[in-house]
Amino acid sequence: MFSVGIIGITGYAGVQLAHMVARHHHARLTYAGSHSHAGRKLKDIHPHLASPEGDILLQDDDIQTAAASCDVIFLALPAGIAAGTLNEDILKKTVVIDLGADFRLRDRAVYEAWYKKLAAPSALLEKAVYGLVELHRDEIRNSRLIANPGCYTTCSILSLHPLLKQGLIEPEGIIIDAKSGVSGAGRELSIDTQFCEANESVKAYGVAVHRHTPEIEQELGFARQGGQPVIVQFTPHLIPMDRGILTTCYASLKAGVNASSVAAAYEDAYGKEKFIGMRPSSSLPQTRWVKGSNRCDIGWVIDERTGRIIVVGALDNLVKGAAGQALQNMNVVMGCDEDTGLSASGIFPI
Numbered sequence: 393m394f395s396v397g398i399i400g401i402t403g404y405a406g407v408q409l410a411h412m413v414a415r416h417h418h419a420r421l422t423y424a425g426s427h428s429h430a431g432r433k434l435k436d437i438h439p440h441l442a443s444p445e446g447d448i449l450l451q452d453d454d455i456q457t458a459a460a461s462c463d464v465i466f467l468a469l470p471a472g473i474a475a476g477t478l479n480e481d482i483l484k485k486t487v488v489i490d491l492g493a494d495f496r497l498r499d500r501a502v503y504e505a506w507y508k509k510l511a512a513p514s515a516l517l518e519k520a521v522y523g524l525v526e527l528h529r530d531e532i533r534n535s536r537l538i539a540n541p542g543c544y545t546t547c548s549i550l551s552l553h554p555l556l557k558q559g560l561i562e563p564e565g566i567i568i569d570a571k572s573g574v575s576g577a578g579r580e581l582s583i584d585t586q587f588c589e590a591n592e593s594v595k596a597y598g599v600a601v602h603r604h605t606p607e608i609e610q611e612l613g614f615a616r617q618g619g620q621p622v623i624v625q626f627t628p629h630l631i632p633m634d635r636g637i638l639t640t641c642y643a644s645l646k647a648g649v650n651a652s653s654v655a656a657a658y659e660d661a662y663g664k665e666k667f668i669g670m671r672p673s674s675s676l677p678q679t680r681w682v683k684g685s686n687r688c689d690i691g692w693v694i695d696e697r698t699g700r701i702i703v704v705g706a707l708d709n710l711v712k713g714a715a716g717q718a719l720q721n722m723n724v725v726m727g728c729d730e731d732t733g734l735s736a737s738g739i740f741p742i
């Protein structure tokens with residue numbers, strides 16, 4: 393049994409994580425950190441929660457104190473806080489899994505340009521591993537600082553990585569059209585996520601400037617032989633549903649590439665992966681099939697007329713896009729079976 397802390401437990405990602413940790417056979421939640429609600433119980437903020445996680449007493453959001461008593465700490469905080477708070481001393485005491493963006497980008501200047509915040513110190517960034525288990529399992533196993541990827545990025549990278557790794561698509565002109573449920577924006581109040589603003593409407597936002605663009609380009613660049621750059625056109629949309637990400641990716645196939653080489657690339661990459669569901673072209677991924685599960689479903693179609701491949705990916709932003717993926721990282725780093733606490737299939741909402 394090992395002890396776990398969650399800082400930012402009252403937010404959507406944090407509370408999903410609390411629910412999942414409470415059902416994990418080897419982990420025990422011993423520190424629940426909150427910025428605004430210390431002294432209250434978690435069920436005072438989230439009344440739907442049952443025991444044991446609902447009865448947890450919230451403490452200050454003090455990572456240093458949590459590190460003294462926890463084997464693993466999850467940070468589910470707004471961008472910028474982890475970068476300014478973590479230090480070598482904390483990492484000597486505990487493993488940190490950061491659900492935010494502060495340790496995802498290798499290049500400090502890129503982080504500062506897109507996030508308009510001070511990047512994490514280089515010495516800490518060098519210790520961080522990008523926590524997409526399907527791509528970086530061995531590095532994660534030996535890391536004490538894991539940068540859990542974002543929800544849009546997980547879906548986009550997993551959808552396109554095998555094609556770039558095998559050199560089957562042109563690295564220029566890739567388009568990612570992405571949609572997210574409203575919980576992707578977090579629980580914090582904002583005009584855009586109010587019912588009358590989001591319901592019965594669909595809108596593009598962050599067009600040509602969304603901060604997930606460099607994260608996707610970084611990991612897809614690493615996929616290419618020699619780590620050459622990849623430029624993507626990433627456009628997110630807000631959809632009036634609670635959870636779910638759908639990405640539709642368009643790329644030009646290289647000359648001579650056919651359906652069997654594409655199928656072989658995905659089989660080679662994901663044939664043994666428990667959390668990737670390859671879907672046939674007749675039944676492409678839908679968000680409701682992955683709701684509540686840690687799966688990312690992927691399906692593709694080749695359009696012979698345009699020479700393009702269209703890859704569709706779907707996941708639950710709070711599970712494979714955040715808390716589930718964080719738990720998967722914890723399982724890898726703590727030596728548990730990778731699917732411990734993650735075996736639930738999707739809830740089909742009818």
Ligand SMILES: NC(=O)C1=CN([C@@H]2O[C@H](COP(=O)(O)OP(=O)(O)OC[C@H]3O[C@@H](n4cnc5c(N)ncnc54)[C@H](OP(=O)(O)O)[C@@H]3O)[C@@H](O)[C@H]2O)C=CC1
Pocket residue numbers: 399400401402403404405406425426427428429453467468469470471473491492493541542543575576577578579580709710713714
């Ligand atoms: N929502 C999603 O689908 C995904 C979210 N993420 C990332 O996970 C992280 C958490 O997101 P999410 O749960 O959605 O956000 P929420 O807005 O729902 O929750 C934010 C949490 O951070 C705490 N917090 C807010 N301001 C501060 C502060 N100044 N200092 C310390 N703590 C603070 C809040 O604590 P309190 O209530 O106590 O004030 C709350 O627990 C973010 O980095 C986000 O980008 C990643 C992938 C998907």
Ligand SMILES: CC(=O)N[C@@H](CCC(=O)OP(=O)(O)O)C(=O)O
Pocket residue numbers: 491492493541542543544572573574575576577578598628630
């Ligand atoms: C709908 C919505 O607003 N989604 C969020 C992405 C949430 C996420 O993945 O957070 P990270 O920034 O930690 O990666 C956005 O577009 O900013």
